[in-house]
Amino acid sequence: MQITVEHLTKRFGAVCANDQLSISFASGQIHGVLGENGAGKSTLMKLLAGYLRPDEGQIRFNGVVQRLRGPGDALAAGVGMVHQEPLDIPAFTVIENLLCAAPPGVFRSRRAAEMVLRELSAQLGFTVDPTARIEQLTVGQRQQVEIMRLLLCGAQVLILDEPTTGITAAQARALFAALRQIAAEGRTVLFVSHKLEEVAELCDTVTVLRNGRVVPPGQLPMPQPQEYLLSLMFGDAGTASSVYRPLPTIDAPPVWELKHVTVRSGMLQLVDLNHRFTAGRIIGLAGLDGSGQQVLLRLLAGQLVPERGQVLVNGRDLSGAGPLVFRQAGIEYLPADRLHDGMIGALSLTDHFALLQRNGVLIDRRRAEELARQAIAEYQIKATPITPIAALSGGNQQRAMLALIPPDARGILAEQPTRGLDVASARAIWSRLQARRDDGCCVVFASPDLDEIMEYSDEVIVCFAGRIGPPIPRALLSAGRLAELIGGVGFEALVATA
């Protein structure tokens, strides 16, 4: 199905998120949509998928003008969208999600649905068990469920908003192969991303958005030179060099110390951990999805209680204490899922500062607003103090979450700190995290992106199949060696020499 938009415009108050866009996406192809955070990509996709209504302009599917009243209309017309944060029901199984979202009459019975799902999953090379509960799945598997749900509901156009965010390299490969198959069958794929390499690898065309407009006006065939696309996306900022600042050598005390700790989360158990996480360091946790990084982060945040052993925070034994006690001890946790676990989407930055006030039952609203204004200026957040957090772009949400960390924090735990962010926003986040490190904070982060691990860590800890390796100084590690360790090659020898 061909999608065409003409003079499409969407405003949010004073912000013109899509400004007179005119583009056409041909069927049977994969179309990349590139742009920095806040460029207007998600807005365009939500207009096409019926989640938003345009202020001006037209949307045509196969030449027919559409008046979409909601996502149901768009899907009935053949357009489905996979969101950055999957829109599934975690407590339901895969098959229950499929059944409750499908229009009436699509599946004859639960068994029929299960059979169709298994077939499609095998055909697309996915690894989804129809009887598993969504909350037990990885982000990558949840995305696979969403894609299959939309295809089974008849989508001829698949929109994917930052689909490789938070999934493993293997899942990304499976996704790309599936998308190529889907396009080869004549469907249209719109692939929204910040990652140039992915667009270069996968897409037949690219459309670059900047400040709500298409630059240059119209679609470009792929391949295009990377430098050219970067300059379209960011202007001069895109070609600036990395913000990595090496670490001065220091002899600092540990923020966290683990002594013979054993901890379990679901099926995964980390046994006999003995690690020190030193102040003034950035420590990257590398590993395949589900190798133990998240369990370790949650242990260090007080969200998981050890079965055995001691967790010392700034020298105090906090084994068995909960997250509140850890926060009071100066530990902050930045979850990957900013909107569900990190902040409250319906509340503004002012509301969040009000929630953090520690002065009894009275809220000093004026003070909260003042702090929100300061944070907006200092962290360059594109929002007002009263904009709901959910309305901010991913990069602005992440800046807001960082701005909420109190200045006296001693340890910051960041799960995928630049998840879904473009190059410029990622650099901004990293220069903030480095500033925190320079102030003596210990920053521990997990990322599926090996380049990010290599670029920003002072020390790297490899997690492999529930085992946590010793810290390796970044200077002693090459990208190739890291990739091998993540796959288990040489991991035993590394642990043995520690």
Ligand SMILES: Nc1ncnc2c1ncn2[C@@H]1O[C@H](COP(=O)(O)OP(=O)(O)OP(=O)(O)O)[C@@H](O)[C@H]1O
């Ligand atoms: N519901 C909303 N209310 C107010 N402003 C909004 C809303 N949705 C988007 N915006 C604003 O519109 C602009 C474009 O946002 P959009 O989410 O489309 O950008 P994006 O390119 O998808 O960014 P990202 O890559 O971070 O997801 C941003 O300035 C954003 O803050």
